[in-house]
Amino acid sequence: MRSSVATETTRTLRQALLSPRSVVIVGQSNDAGKTAGRPLKYLRQAGYAGTIYPINPRRETVLGERAWPSVAALPEVPDHAYIVTPTEGAVAAVAECGAAGVPVATILANGFAEAGEAGRAREAELRDICARTGIRLIGPSSLGVVNLRDKVLLTANAAFAEADLPVGRIFAASHSGTMIGALMSRGKARGIGFAGLVSVGNEVDLTVGEICAATLDDPDIDGYVLFLETLRGAHALQAFALAAAARHKPIIAYKLGRSSEARELAVSHTGALAGEDDVATAFLADCGIARVDTFDGLIEGLPLVARVPAARERPRKPTVGVVTTTGGGATMVVDRLAASGIAVEAPSAATLARFAAAGIDVAPARLVDLTTAGTRYDVMKPALDILLTAPEFDLILSVVGSSARFHPELAVQPIVDSRAAAKPLAAFLVPDAPQALTQLAHAGVPAFRTPEACADAIAAALRRRAPRPMVARARPSPSPWPGLSRPSTSSSGDLKKDVDGRHEAGHDRMLDELEAGVLMDRLGIARAPALAFDAALTHAPDLPFPYPVAVKALSAAIAHKTDFGGVALGVADGTALVEAARRIRTSVAERAGTRLDRVLVQPMISGIGEALIGYRVDPDVGPLVMVAAGGVMTEIYADRSLRLAPVDLPVAHEMIGEVKGLRVLAGYRGKPAGDLDALAHAIVALSRLAHDHAVAEAEINPLIVKHDGVVAVDALVRWI
C-alpha cells in the first residue's frame, strides 16, 4: 500500500506546488515596481483563476485589493504560500504557514546558507519547522514557481511581465532565479514553450530532483530543462532521472562550474560547495542526463535530445551525416563536433551510388555539399531522403546558407517536409533567418542559431545513454573486513600488529600498506609480494624473491611516503637493504616527526607502464571510481576518467579509452601493449567497494600494467 500512499503524496505535492487552488503572498508590497510587488501583479495580469490572499499587516489594501493581516486570519488554508518578506521576517512567516497547515511555501529572501553563521542558523530553523509541521519548502532565494498552463505566476522574476507567455510541454528548474525568466523569454523568441518553471533556490528542503519528480506523471510534460549550480541533492536528482527515463521523458542540463572560479562563486551564491567538474560530468552521464555546454544549447537542444534514443550500450562511435548548401557554414559545426569527439563522416559507397542514381552531383567528401548541385527543393529533398535512410549515420545535420533568409522554400522547406523521418534530423541556418527558424520550430525540427549551440546539442544528444541503475550501498559495519585482524598471508612473522587506533582521526582511519593489501586480496586485485620487518633490522633477512628490491616505510601515519624519504627503490643486496631501512627510519623521524617501527620489502616489479586507479565516496554523488595514468601527467593535464561506482567491464574499458596518458599502454607508436583487459578488471574490482564495504577512499598507485596482467605495488585505504 506504500506505493499508492507515495503516489497520493506526490499528487498532493504537485497540486500544491504547481497548481494551487489558492495562494497566499506573505509580504506583498503595494508598489508593483518593487520585487515584493510583482507576484500579485503578475498573477492578476496572467488571469490566475484561483484565490489570492495578499498579506500585508501594515495596509488595508495592496494594489487595490484587500490585504490580510496574517495567515491565521485567512478564511481557508491556502495551497501554496509565496513568502516575499525580507530575510528577518521570512522564518517567522514560514513558521506561521507551517502552523496553519499550508502544505508548500516558497521563500524569496536570501541570507541563508550563503550568509555565514547567522544564515546557517536560519536555515536550521527552517528545517526544524519542516520537521515539526510537515510543511514543504522551496528556496530560500527562490524567484518563484510558474505554471503557464494554469496561469500560476507565483514569481518575482521581472521577465514575467510578459503579454503572451509561451505555453508548452517542457518543465524547467533552475538554481538561478534569473534563468526561469531567461529560459522563458529566449524560448519564446524561438517558438519554444514551457509547462512550468521553478526557481529552486538553496534547496533547504525540496531539491531540484524532488520538485521535478513531483511532475513526472503530468501527461502534458514531455521533457525537462535544468540549470544547475550545484549537485547538492544528487541522490534525489538521480532517482528523478531514472524515473524520467522509464517514462521516456528526456532531461537536458547546463551545469555551472567548469572552472574553479565558478565553483568558488557557487559557494558565495548558493551556499553550496560545488565539487570538481568531471565528477558532475560523470554523474550526469550516469543519470542519462544530456549535459550541454552552451546556454543556447540548453534552450534549443531538448527537441534534439528527445529525438535521439539513449542506448544502454554504445555500439560504436556515433556518426553524423551533414548536407549543406555552404561549405564554410557547415565546417563551423564540423570543427566543433570534432572537438567533442563526434565524427562527421562521408556517405558510404552505397549511399553515394544512390546520390548518383538520383542525379545529384555529390563529391565523396565529409560533407554532402550541394553547392554544385544547386540550392533547390528538388535537390535538397531527395538528398535528405537518401541520408535519412542511410544506415551509416546516427543523425543528419542540414546546414542552410544565404537562401534561408528570403527563400526558405528552397532548402528549409525540404527539412520541414522531412520531419517525420525515423532518423534524428537537426538544422543550422547560417544567416539571420527568423522566419525560417519559426517554420522549423513549429514543425518540431530542432534548429539552431549558432554553430556552437548546434554542435553542443548534437554532441550532448549522441553522448547521452540510458541511466545506470542506482546502487544501494551497504551500511558501515563495525568490522567490515574480518580478514583484517589476521596477518596477510604473504607477510612474515616479523609483523608487529600495533598500528590500530594510532591514526584514528574523527571517523576515519587510514590503513597501512599491509592492511590495504588484505583489501586488495579480497577484491581479487593481484599485488606484489610484501614482507614486513622491524625498521631497525641489523642483518639481511631471508627473502622469497630475488634482489633488487623496494624498501618502504610501513605506517598508516604516512600516507605519502615519498614526500618523507620513505621509499628506496632498486636496493641491490642484503647490506643495502639494512642501510636503506636505516636511512628511511632516520628520514621519516626527521621529516615526518614519527617513529617508524616497520618497513615493507617488495620485489621490484616492472611492466609496460603504470596506472592509478582510485575509489572514493563523493559527498555529493556518492561512490566514484577513477582511472588515470598516474604521476605528474595526471595532475598537470587533469587527465582522468570517472564513473559512478560500481562499473562493469565495458564501462571500465571506456574509461581507459578516455585517459590520454594511457595511450602509451595501448601499443603507442609500435611499442609493446599492456594488458588493458586486466586493468579493466582491476577497475571493476575496485569499483565493487560501492557494494560491500565501508571504505571512504582507496587508491592503488602505481598499478603496474604488464604485458600479461596487472600488479598493485602500493595502495592507500581510508576507512569510514
Place this chain on the structure above:
Amino acid sequence: MRSSVATETTRTLRQALLSPRSVVIVGQSNDAGKTAGRPLKYLRQAGYAGTIYPINPRRETVLGERAWPSVAALPEVPDHAYIVTPTEGAVAAVAECGAAGVPVATILANGFAEAGEAGRAREAELRDICARTGIRLIGPSSLGVVNLRDKVLLTANAAFAEADLPVGRIFAASHSGTMIGALMSRGKARGIGFAGLVSVGNEVDLTVGEICAATLDDPDIDGYVLFLETLRGAHALQAFALAAAARHKPIIAYKLGRSSEARELAVSHTGALAGEDDVATAFLADCGIARVDTFDGLIEGLPLVARVPAARERPRKPTVGVVTTTGGGATMVVDRLAASGIAVEAPSAATLARFAAAGIDVAPARLVDLTTAGTRYDVMKPALDILLTAPEFDLILSVVGSSARFHPELAVQPIVDSRAAAKPLAAFLVPDAPQALTQLAHAGVPAFRTPEACADAIAAALRRRAPRPMVARARPSPSPWPGLSRPSTSSSGDLKKDVDGRHEAGHDRMLDELEAGVLMDRLGIARAPALAFDAALTHAPDLPFPYPVAVKALSAAIAHKTDFGGVALGVADGTALVEAARRIRTSVAERAGTRLDRVLVQPMISGIGEALIGYRVDPDVGPLVMVAAGGVMTEIYADRSLRLAPVDLPVAHEMIGEVKGLRVLAGYRGKPAGDLDALAHAIVALSRLAHDHAVAEAEINPLIVKHDGVVAVDALVRWI
C-alpha cells in the same frame, strides 16, 4: 617616388575593386531566381549609380535591359567585371576582360584549385592571363564584392535581396562566400553595419590581405572582420595587419580548422592545405589580429576589440571586473573566461571602500553582485562609475538579468550612460532583450547575446597585442655556415668527413649530429661534449670525460636514432663502450638497412628535467619557433607553444609559461627548479635562425634543463 606610385596603384585598385564607376556582368542570366541572374537584380534594387553592362551573347535583353554580346563590344572599358559564367567559359571571359584592359575581374565559378588536375590547369591559365594583361582577379569561387555605401552589390549571394542594407564602418572579407551574407544579415539584426564585404574565394591572384590593404586609407572604414579558412596568403595578411595597426584599425578573425577534420575539408572546399591550428593561432596573435572562437563573437566582438588597446608588452595577466544583477548569469561568463585564462577578480579593498562610502552593499567576492543592493539605476550607475575608475581592472563586464527585458531603464540605461568611460565596458543580457540590445548597439557599447560569445570576445580583446614587426629573411646562400667544413672543436681525430651529399634528397639535406653541433655552437647554445669514433672500434678510446657515457649512431641518414636501436645510455666502461658500438652498428644495419661508419660518444648529462625546442619554416606563415616538454606528453597532449621567429626573451618566457608539461621545471610541488632563464635564452637563440640561415628545420631534443644552465644533448637539422 615609388611610394606615391604604390599609393596611386592602391587607390586605383580600391576604386576599381570597391567603387567601380561601371561594371560588366559576364554571363548575366535572364532568370533572377538563378544565381547568375542575381547581380543585375541586386544592383538595380539597391540603386547603383554607375553604368551596368550585362553580357549575354544568346539574348537581346536580360531582365528587361539591353544585353551586350561581348566585352569587346562595349562602348567603354568598365572598371570591374563580375564573371558569372559556368567554369568552362570563365577562363575565356577573364582573358577577354584582360585583353580589353578591365582592371579587376571577380570570378564566381568553382572548379579550380579544389577540382584536381584540370582545375589546377585552369588556375595556371588564370595566373598566366594576369601576368600577361595586368588584370587583377578576385576568386574563383567568389560570391562577389559589396560596397554598401556606394550601393555596389556585385554579388550572387541570396542574402543580399535585402530591403534595408546595414551601412556601417566595418569591412568584412571571407573565404566562404556564404559568410558575407551571414555577416550582413546577422549584423543587421544586431544594429551592426558594414562599409563593404568581399567574398575572396580561392585567391588565385588577390588575397584577403591584399584586398583589405587596398581599403586601408578609406577614412570611412574603422575596422575589419575576417572569416578565414586558410592562411594561403599569410605574408600579405601580415603586411596588411601591420599597416592596419599603424592606423589603429582593429582586425578580428574567425579561423576554421581547429580540428583536423575541418582542415581536411578546407582542401576539398578551397583547394588550400590548412596547417596545424596552433600555427594559425601563433600567426594571428603575432599579427595583432584578435582571434575569436564563436561565430557570434566574430559579429559582436569588433566594437570591444576596438576599445581594448593592443599593448606591445603584457604588463600582467589581464583582469576583468564583473558587476551583475544575477549571480548565475554572470557565472556563465566567468566560467568561460576562466577556461580562456582570463581572470575575473574581486574589487580591491580600496574599491570596496568606495562601494561602502556610496552606500552600495557589496560582498568582497569575485562578482560585484547587486542582487541585495537592488536592480536600480541609482545602484548600477554609481557601481559602474566606481568600477570603471578602479585601477585593478582592465575591462568591466556588466551582466543584466530579467529587468533587461522590460525595464532597461533600471540596469541597461546606466551602461549606456557609462559609454564614454576611459576603461572598456561590455554587456551581456541574460534574457531575450532585443530592445535593450538595440539601445546598447546604438550607444556603441559592445553587447552580447550569449555568455559564450561574450567571454570569447573579451578573451580575444584582452589577449590581443600590438603586432610584432615582420622579419626580412636572408636568402639561402650556397655555403650558409662556413664553419661547417671544419671539424667541431670538441671532436676527435677519428672524424671521417664523408657524410656530405649522402642524404641529399631534393633541395634538402639532413645534417648529422656533429654538424648540427656546429650550428648549436654558432647560435651560442651549450651542448654536451661529443667525440666521434669509428663504429667498428675494437678497444676503449681515451675520453676527456668520465664514464658512464652515451653511445649513439652518428649518421645524417638516421634522423630518429632510437627507432633503429641507435642509442645506448649509461654505458659503464670502455669494454661496454666497444660492445655498445658493435650492437648499434648491427642494429642499424638490420633495422635501418644502412651501414653505420661512426658513433658519437657523450658524457651522460642529468638535470632537473628536459625540454624540446624546435625551429621550422612553415610553408604558409614562415619561420616558427617551438618549445615543448618533449617525449610522449608533447604528442599525446598536443602541449607546445609556438611563435613566429625570431622571438625576444620576454616572449620566450611567455612560451615556456604556456607549456603545461614544463611546469615540472618551475619548482613543481616543492621539487627543485630548473634554469628557465637559460631555457628562454636557448629559445631566443634558436629562433634567430629566421635571420641568418638557410635552415628548413632544427630540433634540439632533449635539451637538458639543469639547476644552472641548459645543455643540448641531441640535435637534428635540415638544410634548405
